[in-house]
Amino acid sequence: MAEKTMRDAINEALHQAMAADESVFVIGEDVAGCNGSPSGKVGEVGGVFGVTSGLYKAFGPNRCIDTPISESAIVGAAAGAALVGMRPVAEIMFADFIGVCMDQIVNQMGKFRYMFGGKSKCPAVIRFASGGGFSAAGQHSQAMYQVMTSFPGLKVVVPSNAYDAKGLLLQAIQDDDPVLFFEPKVLYQEACEVPDEMYTIPFGEAAFVREGDDCTVVAFGQMVPRAAQAIDALEAEGISCDLIDPRTTSPLDTDAILESVEATGRLVVVDEAPPRCGLTADIAGLAADRAFKSLKGPIKQVSAPHSPTPFSPELEAAYIPDAAKIMAAIKETMA
Amino acid sequence: MSLNKEGLLRAYRQMKTIREFEDRTHVEIMNGQIAGFTHLYTGQEANAVGVCEHLDDEDTIISTHRGHGHCIAKGADVIGMMAELFGSSEGLCKGKGGSMHVADVEKGILGANGIVAGGPPISVGAALAAKIRDNGRVAISFSGDGSVNQGTCFEAMNLAVVLKVPAVFVIENNYYSEHTNIDYAVGCDDLKARTEGFGFPVFVADGSDFFSVYEAAAKAIAHAREGTGPAGIFAEQGRFHGHFVGDPEHYRADGEINDLRENACCLKNFRARMAETGELSEAELDAVDSEVMALIEEAVSGAKAAARPTPEQVTEDVYINYGAA
Numbered sequence: 001m002a003e004k005t006m007r008d009a010i011n012e013a014l015h016q017a018m019a020a021d022e023s024v025f026v027i028g029e030d031v032a033g034c035n036g037s038p039s040g041k042v043g044e045v046g047g048v049f050g051v052t053s054g055l056y057k058a059f060g061p062n063r064c065i066d067t068p069i070s071e072s073a074i075v076g077a078a079a080g081a082a083l084v085g086m087r088p089v090a091e092i093m094f095a096d097f098i099g100v101c102m103d104q105i106v107n108q109m110g111k112f113r114y115m116f117g118g119k120s121k122c123p124a125v126i127r128f129a130s131g132g133g134f135s136a137a138g139q140h141s142q143a144m145y146q147v148m149t150s151f152p153g154l155k156v157v158v159p160s161n162a163y164d165a166k167g168l169l170l171q172a173i174q175d176d177d178p179v180l181f182f183e184p185k186v187l188y189q190e191a192c193e194v195p196d197e198m199y200t201i202p203f204g205e206a207a208f209v210r211e212g213d214d215c216t217v218v219a220f221g222q223m224v225p226r227a228a229q230a231i232d233a234l235e236a237e238g239i240s241c242d243l244i245d246p247r248t249t250s251p252l253d254t255d256a257i258l259e260s261v262e263a264t265g266r267l268v269v270v271d272e273a274p275p276r277c278g279l280t281a282d283i284a285g286l287a288a289d290r291a292f293k294s295l296k297g298p299i300k301q302v303s304a305p306h307s308p309t310p311f312s313p314e315l316e317a318a319y320i321p322d323a324a325k326i327m328a329a330i331k332e333t334m335a
Numbered sequence: 336m337s338l339n340k341e342g343l344l345r346a347y348r349q350m351k352t353i354r355e356f357e358d359r360t361h362v363e364i365m366n367g368q369i370a371g372f373t374h375l376y377t378g379q380e381a382n383a384v385g386v387c388e389h390l391d392d393e394d395t396i397i398s399t400h401r402g403h404g405h406c407i408a409k410g411a412d413v414i415g416m417m418a419e420l421f422g423s424s425e426g427l428c429k430g431k432g433g434s435m436h437v438a439d440v441e442k443g444i445l446g447a448n449g450i451v452a453g454g455p456p457i458s459v460g461a462a463l464a465a466k467i468r469d470n471g472r473v474a475i476s477f478s479g480d481g482s483v484n485q486g487t488c489f490e491a492m493n494l495a496v497v498l499k500v501p502a503v504f505v506i507e508n509n510y511y512s513e514h515t516n517i518d519y520a521v522g523c524d525d526l527k528a529r530t531e532g533f534g535f536p537v538f539v540a541d542g543s544d545f546f547s548v549y550e551a552a553a554k555a556i557a558h559a560r561e562g563t564g565p566a567g568i569f570a571e572q573g574r575f576h577g578h579f580v581g582d583p584e585h586y587r588a589d590g591e592i593n594d595l596r597e598n599a600c601c602l603k604n605f606r607a608r609m610a611e612t613g614e615l616s617e618a619e620l621d622a623v624d625s626e627v628m629a630l631i632e633e634a635v636s637g638a639k640a641a642a643r644p645t646p647e648q649v650t651e652d653v654y655i656n657y658g659a660a
Contacts, residue, residue: 025467062467068497073490076456081464083445083457084395107450108457115436116446117428118652152653176655204657251657
């Protein structure tokens with residue numbers, strides 16, 4: 001099986017989904033690129049991270065649609081097209097720009113089905129480049145999925161590798177509910193084996209990345225490879241851990257997490273976002289509520305500090321949790 | 336532009352239905368039968384009907400939180416709507432949406448909307464779908480004078496022009512965004528010119544006159560269906576009630592509402608026109624009135640008798656499928 005980067009895996013999923021279903025189209029800022037340019041090289045860009053590369057040339061301007069910089073209109077257009085039966089995949093570039101189009105995501109597409117008495121569907125996917133690691137500072141680095149997970153009506157996906165990214169995106173496109181798809185941008189260049197054919201990964205089914213007896217570690221997105229690194233290092237010290245990658249934060253595979261915590265008696269939750277009202281607190285609360293009697297040590301939360309993401313590479317390295325911090329947390333709950 | 340007798344009767348019936356629906360809704364709110372915030376469309380009926388008479392179920396509209404009129408004009412079931420306002424599980428949206436979110440996607444009603452200028456971007460999406468499918472459909476967004484100062488309205492208008500989609504932006508100027516007059520809230524003198532600045536034609540209508548709106552809408556919708564891009568309709572007509580039911584209306588001039596009701600009533604104007612042209616007799620119009628009164632009575636008695644939702648229904652219809660919890 002061929003190794004592919006996460007960028008190429010997502011790109012392949014988009015090509016295949018658009019070829020398989022005429023109602024699928026891609027819309028966003030520079031998803032084709034160079035429209036209106038004197039160079040005449042329309043379609044040369046394929047998104048600022050190159051994820052939609054080649055779609056314009058393969059499917060033309062009606063299915064790979066460049067927009068002005070207007071995030072509310074992009075999400076609204078995706079939502080409206082989905083309400084009348086299309087399957088749009090919109091790109092909002094950096095996840096931080098959710099701030100610009102929050103209403104269209106939360107109040108509009110996320111609530112249609114409920115407010116309309118279940119008589120509609122909104123099969124729109126909104127893709128984002130998510131998270132820190134590029135010294136992109138406070139407005140281009142946030143892992144907004146934890147905030148969006150709090151809104152019922154939206155499904156939220158956070159892949160941690162190329163294989164999952166392809167299967168989860170194909171599932172997102174065929175899903176009849178609105179899906180927010182957060183691509184950890186530091187992982188775009190990471191490769192693993194990815195099948196050429198189309199396949200889907202169901203939402204709400206966590207992946208067990210490592211299996212062990214002493215501690216349960218739950219990590220999201222770019223924290224998954226870092227947690228794996230920490231767990232592998234601890235093996236030399238005789239500590240073995242379950243590493244659970246939920247892959248979707250809404251729906252969340254609570255059964256997998258609780259069953260593992262009941263077996264190991266310990267829990268460490270890792271996310272790159274700040275701590276307050278976040279996923280780490282959410283999952284810690286879940287375990288405290290529903291698996292308290294099996295706990296043998298304190299639940300540890302590993303997250304960024306409660307600050308915006310800094311610019312300076314040294315500061316950002318200190319900000320985003322690394323393997324050392326995850327190892328320390330695992331040892332603390334074992335102590 | 337002329338309508339046959341059937342068309343004229345239908346237009347009058349639709350306007351009268353909206354008027355009676357709203358007047359009765361007002362009464363039932365005062366009787367404590369309807370909860371929440373309700374924004375009545377009374378007085379603006381000709382706007383909705385003048386536009387929607389050009390549409391069928393495959394065309395779409397998106398509305399505002401003053402949306403009852405648009406939904407009725409587009410063919411929403413009046414009995415289901417009243418049940419929805421009463422919060423019944425037999426309502427059009429099973430009591431989940433209420434007054435501000437009446438929707439019926441099967442009939443091309445993409446929902447009333449509680450966010451000012453929340454609708455225009457969504458309508459551009461429906462128009463984009465029509466363009467991609469090349470099916471000749473148009474997408475109408477109704478929004479008020481309050482919406483034209485919202486960024487989402489600007490974004491939607493610009494995107495519609497850039498993508499050349501068959502969207503029609505109907506701006507209903509009732510002079511007030513909540514309690515603030517358009518003279519204060521719009522920073523330029525010529526709102527029509529400002530809208531045309533986005534790059535599409537705008538047709539102006541007198542919202543107290545069904546025929547004026549009908550003709551402006553014919554031009555705008557024909558332009559959109561041609562496939563070269565969006566169009567706009569500006570309809571001016573004051574509302575007969577406050578922003579919401581219960582609004583003390585401190586912003587109104589003395590006699591303003593009486594003047595509107597006397598001199599700018601689309602129903603009176605329609606009847607006067609029929610008397611002048613003889614196209615419909617008074618008896619025919621009176622018969623429509625009786626029919627409408629009976630329908631509204633049926634809707635209210637039906638809503639009062641309809642089933643109330645149960646606690647189990649709180650979490651229904653959030654997702655189509657969710658997988659693990």
